[in-house]
Amino acid sequence: MITIYDIAEKAGVSAMTVSRVINNTGRISEETRKRVRKVMEELHYIPNALARSLVSQKTNLLSLLITDITNPFYTTLARGAEDAAKKAGYRLLFANSDEDYVKEKDYVDMILSTRVDGVLFAPAGDRSLENLQQLQKHQIPFVVLDREIPGIDADVVLGDSKEGARNLVEHLFALGHQRIALVNGSLDVSTARLRYTGYSEALRLNSLTVDDSLVIHLGFRDFHDDSALDELLALEDPPTAIFAANNMLALGVIQSLRKRGLQVPGDISVVCFDDFGPAGAINPFLTVAAQPAYQFGQLGMQLLIDRIEGNASNESRRIMLPSELIIRSSTQSISTPVS
Template sequence: MVTIYDIAAKAGVSAMTVSRVINNTGKISDKTRTKVRRVMDELGYVQNQMARSLVLQQSNLLFLLITDITNPFYTTLARGAEDAAKKHGYRLLFGNSDESLDKEKDYLDTILATRADGVLIAPTGDSSLPHLETLRKHDVPFVLLDREVPGMESDIVLGDSKEGARRLVEHLSSLGHKRIAMINGSRHVSSARMRLEGYREALKLNDLPYEDQYVLETAFEPRSDLSAIEHWLAEMNPAPTAIIAGNNVLAVEVIRTLTAQGKQVPDDMSLVCFDDLGPLSEINPFLTVIAQQAYQFGYLGMQMLVDRLKERGEPTVPWKKIVLPADMIVRRSAVACGCGLTDTCLGG
């Protein structure tokens, strides 16, 4: 392994000069700095980041922990976070919890071991509280994304889930749908709770009944076994004419299940959801969605984290909360309900 002493010997300077060039400290002439960096490149020097972070008490590393990288919402969010981190001179490490508390805990250990300066995190749910408390205990600043955790005050970037659900119900109601079902994430996840609350309130505002049978509480992550969705669709009586999916992953799974049953969206069932499908929607603009500002979630969240790092050691600064509005994009997956003449209609 090449050391600063090897570089110093070849460049004809002191080890202290090499250290100052590497850490960009002290007064070094441009000529000397250029010569040292040329030797570093020739010898293939790789800086020991861990040693540097121990000396400076700063790693220049930030960590992004999300729940599902296969979801285009989080993919775009990660792009925004990386762009903001790079703008401020930070490198970004990444983890994917798959909605698993155990994986989240493993990544928490990695965050502490790498001495990351701060964390941008979409928690798995309410049960993430002890993990966040550990970060705070070790004085690691963090910003929450997309989900609140009861009992933990922090900087946070949220979408308006309640309003989004209300707009989806109103859209379906305007098309004549009266039996509107919802497949949603766990109520132990704040965004799912708010979407369910918005759904229930919108039904009431539109003089539509709420029935427990029309709500399936599941998880936001993708799965290979669709039996729970199959059972839910089969058991609802009378069948709904439209379904709201709590995110795009669930919407795709509803489509897969209906297709396996020989049914189609929107001919046999209207379907709308939260979050767009990224580039797929450009190729095949089909799903009507509440499109959240995924890139801004990551970019603004990272900006908040960097701001919090800059404020370290200063008098306590109030926690910041950003709620990003979403756009409803109307496409072809929901059509006017044609079931007005019969209660046995199976779709839109």
């Protein structure tokens, strides 16, 4: 293994000079710096990041912990975070909790042992409080993404879930639908609560009350649960439209409908929160409340780096990004004859 002593011998300088070149410290002539770096390249020397971090107390490593790597919202968010991190000279470690608190805790333990400088954290839900408190206890800076956690005061980047949900339901009302079902995530997740609130408010604004038989709460990753759809379709007065609270739930709803021989939107209209990223552009179909996923990651990373580098005040910052209603072909007027 090549060491700084090997570099020093070949470059004709002291080991201390090599160390200063590596860590960009001390007063060294540009000629000496170039000579040392040339030798490092010739010998394919890679500095020991852990050793450097013990001296500088900084690793230039950041972590991004998301809840579902298969969800295009989070993959696009991750791209925004990675691009911003790289631009600022940081490297990014990815972790995926699968909406699982235990798995999330394991990753938090790994993050603490890896000595990262900070964490972008998309929580699994309200019980993520304990995991975030662990980061606070060890004074690891973090920014919360997508979901708020009661009891945590931190920088956060959110989408306007309530307004986006209300817009989707209003769109369905405009098409004549009144029996609108909601297939939602678990209510221990803030986005599910807010999307339920937006759904409820839209009903109330149209002189309707929530029919509990039309509301189903699953996990955001339980999109293969066919039993939920069976309950809705078995109702004496079944829904004419379904609002899926995220894109993966919408995918499951549409697959389940097609297995039963039902057409979207011919037999039933479907809308959902979140788009499908670049993959959705191939055959855009679903009417969605699209969130700017790339900006979630980019802005979250900027907040985190500001916090790490001492460019933020003690006061927590809160950014809320609007969604965009994109009307496509998964909805139709209830007065349109069924094909």
